[in-house]
Amino acid sequence: MKKILVPTDFSENAKIAAEYAIAMANEFNATITLYHAFQVQTATGSFASTQRFLAQDAEENMKKMVQSLTHGISEQVSMEAIVVQGDPIPCIVDRANKMNYDLVVMGTKGATGLKEVFLGSVTSTILQKVNIPIIAIPAAFHFEQIKTIVLAVDSQGIQQEATIRPLIDLAKALHASIKIYHLIEEEEESDLDIAPAIDILLKEVSHSFHAEVKSLSINEAINNFVAAQQADLLCMIRRKKTFWDRLFFGSTTIKEVFDSPVPLLVLQE
Numbered sequence: 440m441k442k443i444l445v446p447t448d449f450s451e452n453a454k455i456a457a458e459y460a461i462a463m464a465n466e467f468n469a470t471i472t473l474y475h476a477f478q479v480q481t482a483t484g485s486f487a488s489t490q491r492f493l494a495q496d497a498e499e500n501m502k503k504m505v506q507s508l509t510h511g512i513s514e515q516v517s518m519e520a521i522v523v524q525g526d527p528i529p530c531i532v533d534r535a536n537k538m539n540y541d542l543v544v545m546g547t548k549g550a551t552g553l554k555e556v557f558l559g560s561v562t563s564t565i566l567q568k569v570n571i572p573i574i575a576i577p578a579a580f581h582f583e584q585i586k587t588i589v590l591a592v593d594s595q596g597i598q599q600e601a602t603i604r605p606l607i608d609l610a611k612a613l614h615a616s617i618k619i620y621h622l623i624e625e626e627e628e629s630d631l632d633i634a635p636a637i638d639i640l641l642k643e644v645s646h647s648f649h650a651e652v653k654s655l656s657i658n659e660a661i662n663n664f665v666a667a668q669q670a671d672l673l674c675m676i677r678r679k680k681t682f683w684d685r686l687f688f689g690s691t692t693i694k695e696v697f698d699s700p701v702p703l704l705v706l707q708e
Contacts, residue, residue, distance in 0.1 A: 440467040444540045446474050446531045449500040452546035452578050460544035461511045462582040466612055468515040475501055475522050476530035497522045532568040543573045566705055572605045575703045585613045589670040591620045591661050596633030600640050602708045606674055607643055616645040620664050623652045665701060674704040
């Protein structure tokens, strides 16, 4: 993990996400990019003056943010700050996908932690469009040493090693253990068919497999398991056109909304 992109709107939640990214970068001697995109929306006659004002304001805010974060950066970590004009979502997605970043770290808004990720927020839209791993940081969460990671998997398990390579590298670098959690639907006969494959893929790191028959909502079941394991990070794999994808980005009939108090790492398959 050598390059980390940290989109920011200069909010307190964005600063918390940046502090988390710095802690991650310190572990990997990575480069951090603080990235802010501002959009000018005004009548034609005042466009130039508004553009100039917003640009100056953004640069000043970025300078203040960099100054507030410098003390936490190790000597082996470098940090750059970039301000651009444009629609934030396309700008963030374009940079993440085209500039060889390994990870995006973003804050979420709202008093209910990760709930905003699943309610059509900017973070949710970016999760749909970015092709690299993303860590979404709940509001008011501050970095803690990652010792235990919960990997929640569906009945498809893990299809390919490349998908979870970022998770493996993270766990190895931090000497963290991975708890694989599978919630068995009533119609499923067994979880044993996916456990051996996962066991092989995660052979490089300490891990264990846990399964239980669904009796609670998926939200409650996963959150309860995260709490029971005292996990520091929840990881899920996003597959297009699967249940997990519907859970993330489904219609309003999908009522499962996560409010996990720990950061969420989304791996893209």
